[in-house]
Amino acid sequence: MPPKPKKSQKKKVTVEDVSPTVAGTSGTAEKGKGVERFRNAPPLRTELSSGSSSATPKIWVKYADSRPSKVVFDGRDVDDLIRAIKKELSNQLGDVDVNQITLRRHGEEKDLDPGLVVDQSFENNSSTPLQVTVEASIGTLTKTEKGKFVQKRGVEIPFPLDLTRSLKAKSPGKFSQPPNMDKDANPKEENVQDYFMCECKALENYASIQNKLIVRGTHFSPLLDTRKPDFVFIPSDSPLDSLNVVAVGEIKKRVSESFSNADIGHALSFGEKILQLQPRRNYVYVVLTDCIIINIYRVSRNESFSEKYTQFTYDYIKSEYLTYKKQASPSKGWRYLVTILESSPERLGWVEPSLRFGQETVKLVRSIGVGRTSVVYEGIYKDISVAVKMMKKANYLPCVERERAVLEELSELSSPHIPKILFYDENTLVMTPLGEKVNNLRKKDINNIITTLKQVHSYEYVHRDLQKYNFLRNLDDSKENILIIDWGYSTNNREDTAFAGALECMPDEVLKSLTNEENIVYGPKVDLICFVRSFYLMLHKPSMERVAFDRDDDIKKRAQMILNFWKDCSKSDVWDSIYRAIEGLDYDKLIQELERFF
Numbered sequence: 001m002p003p004k005p006k007k008s009q010k011k012k013v014t015v016e017d018v019s020p021t022v023a024g025t026s027g028t029a030e031k032g033k034g035v036e037r038f039r040n041a042p043p044l045r046t047e048l049s050s051g052s053s054s055a056t057p058k059i060w061v062k063y064a065d066s067r068p069s070k071v072v073f074d075g076r077d078v079d080d081l082i083r084a085i086k087k088e089l090s091n092q093l094g095d096v097d098v099n100q101i102t103l104r105r106h107g108e109e110k111d112l113d114p115g116l117v118v119d120q121s122f123e124n125n126s127s128t129p130l131q132v133t134v135e136a137s138i139g140t141l142t143k144t145e146k147g148k149f150v151q152k153r154g155v156e157i158p159f160p161l162d163l164t165r166s167l168k169a170k171s172p173g174k175f176s177q178p179p180n181m182d183k184d185a186n187p188k189e190e191n192v193q194d195y196f197m198c199e200c201k202a203l204e205n206y207a208s209i210q211n212k213l214i215v216r217g218t219h220f221s222p223l224l225d226t227r228k229p230d231f232v233f234i235p236s237d238s239p240l241d242s243l244n245v246v247a248v249g250e251i252k253k254r255v256s257e258s259f260s261n262a263d264i265g266h267a268l269s270f271g272e273k274i275l276q277l278q279p280r281r282n283y284v285y286v287v288l289t290d291c292i293i294i295n296i297y298r299v300s301r302n303e304s305f306s307e308k309y310t311q312f313t314y315d316y317i318k319s320e321y322l323t324y325k326k327q328a329s330p331s332k333g334w335r336y337l338v339t340i341l342e343s344s345p346e347r348l349g350w351v352e353p354s355l356r357f358g359q360e361t362v363k364l365v366r367s368i369g370v371g372r373t374s375v376v377y378e379g380i381y382k383d384i385s386v387a388v389k390m391m392k393k394a395n396y397l398p399c400v401e402r403e404r405a406v407l408e409e410l411s412e413l414s415s416p417h418i419p420k421i422l423f424y425d426e427n428t429l430v431m432t433p434l435g436e437k438v439n440n441l442r443k444k445d446i447n448n449i450i451t452t453l454k455q456v457h458s459y460e461y462v463h464r465d466l467q468k469y470n471f472l473r474n475l476d477d478s479k480e481n482i483l484i485i486d487w488g489y490s491t492n493n494r495e496d497t498a499f500a501g502a503l504e505c506m507p508d509e510v511l512k513s514l515t516n517e518e519n520i521v522y523g524p525k526v527d528l529i530c531f532v533r534s535f536y537l538m539l540h541k542p543s544m545e546r547v548a549f550d551r552d553d554d555i556k557k558r559a560q561m562i563l564n565f566w567k568d569c570s571k572s573d574v575w576d577s578i579y580r581a582i583e584g585l586d587y588d589k590l591i592q593e594l595e596r597f598f
């Protein structure tokens, strides 16, 4: 007899909130500008203490909709006051970088200069508090806003490496005739890109340059998750994998003297992506060039992933000419580029990708999959191949925690079809076995999957996301067992949780709930129908777009489309018997029904 499912709970349909990475910057080039101007003004503390020796200056402040609070102020200028406010309002501002906080006087619309001395004019009461505002954080900015932000608030740094002495006597490799050299020329961007790649190839083949790195065009390959930078710097003997990228670059046409803010923001976002994909690395260089000038940025990780947000800081090196002007003397920008090519990966911030769990080390070998919430790597631990699943953002930490808890509980089953956890931390799971993607199921897989689901359901867990991509095959095992992965959205009936999964194989009830914005009922049947529908999709491969359950304004429309798809598909005696078996939670009958397809 199949285990009787617990009475299903009603749950509110909610789309998992996939909020963007929130990032800030530590670079405030503007900070302190006003200090000079106000150096001679008497600070508030001096004034009050001269009137009354016991006076401790207090200033009323108000953040968002909270009630005004009093801040004890012991400093000199607005910058000190901001720090005091951050401390006082630590509940509200604990995660906010101090550089994101600005102050305005009551009823005014201008931010106070951080260097402004806090004088008597700051004395106020609860009805005239200073307004505390938190600047939009970098992660929520558009690329254009990010570019603007970096120009305005990034920190200029000198070129951080010892400049090469290499020279090149003859073209190519000197960037001396880019197609956009003539002001009136208006070549296509791809011509400029091709020119850059050819010139880099010439440098690569030029024996006098000690290329430790080479430039690889990646414009057509989604190397960084789904992102395609124009080129990457990579050791010449390393396979093209996101783990091996040492630095990254974009080739854009300039609109005027400088690059557009959108282009700068776009290039920087590749740097951020590398930091996300190379977990131990602290910074990465980003090159932006039009073959005439070269801009170099350094994107650094600002905070540990354990904190609430992923944060980056941006430094930039003054823009220089890349074009080798005179016969004998290379331009500074050319030297920058060649210096990068001659540098060791480590000198450019690359760190050998390995992870430590206590005394144990897992070496990352290559990235093998990117899901909505995670990046998955092949790793090696003591000669065993392992899967290393690492969350993309702090928002997804609950998924990793959930997956760990469920897999640990299900490890009692010792099932060859459920991954086992070797190590974990709050952001990462190291699991065995390492599986391979499947396109089709085999007859024995049907029994293995349904029997495993029966066991899992007896623990009152529902996987919720059974779809083609979550079935892998363990080719290291002589039986080539099927493996069910991605338990991060599994749930049990005892708890309340938001809905997740892949729309295309969801049961009609769930799809209807989505279209009608109604509550849905959870239970083991969801898994069985998802599995049957995934099996059908794998078997017949109808043209049906993969629709992931994600933030999507069109979700209702898509759910309706999929409802129609299944309505058209599933009118037959075979489907009737399958649905009857699922309705009665008759796992054995369901196996029989599905095995008939082989």
Ligand SMILES: Nc1ncnc2c1ncn2[C@@H]1O[C@H](COP(=O)(O)OP(=O)(O)OP(=O)(O)O)[C@@H](O)[C@H]1O
Residues within 6 Å of the ligand: 368, 369, 370, 371, 372, 373, 374, 375, 376, 387, 389, 419, 431, 432, 433, 434, 435, 436, 437, 469, 470, 472, 485, 486, 487, 488
């Ligand atoms: N044990 C494993 N062996 C081999 N590859 C794996 C393993 N686990 C995961 N992968 C690969 O990584 C991809 C993403 O993994 P997973 O589905 O667990 O991540 P996710 O972020 O939860 O994805 P999503 O929610 O989008 O399905 C898988 O589709 C698969 O290609």
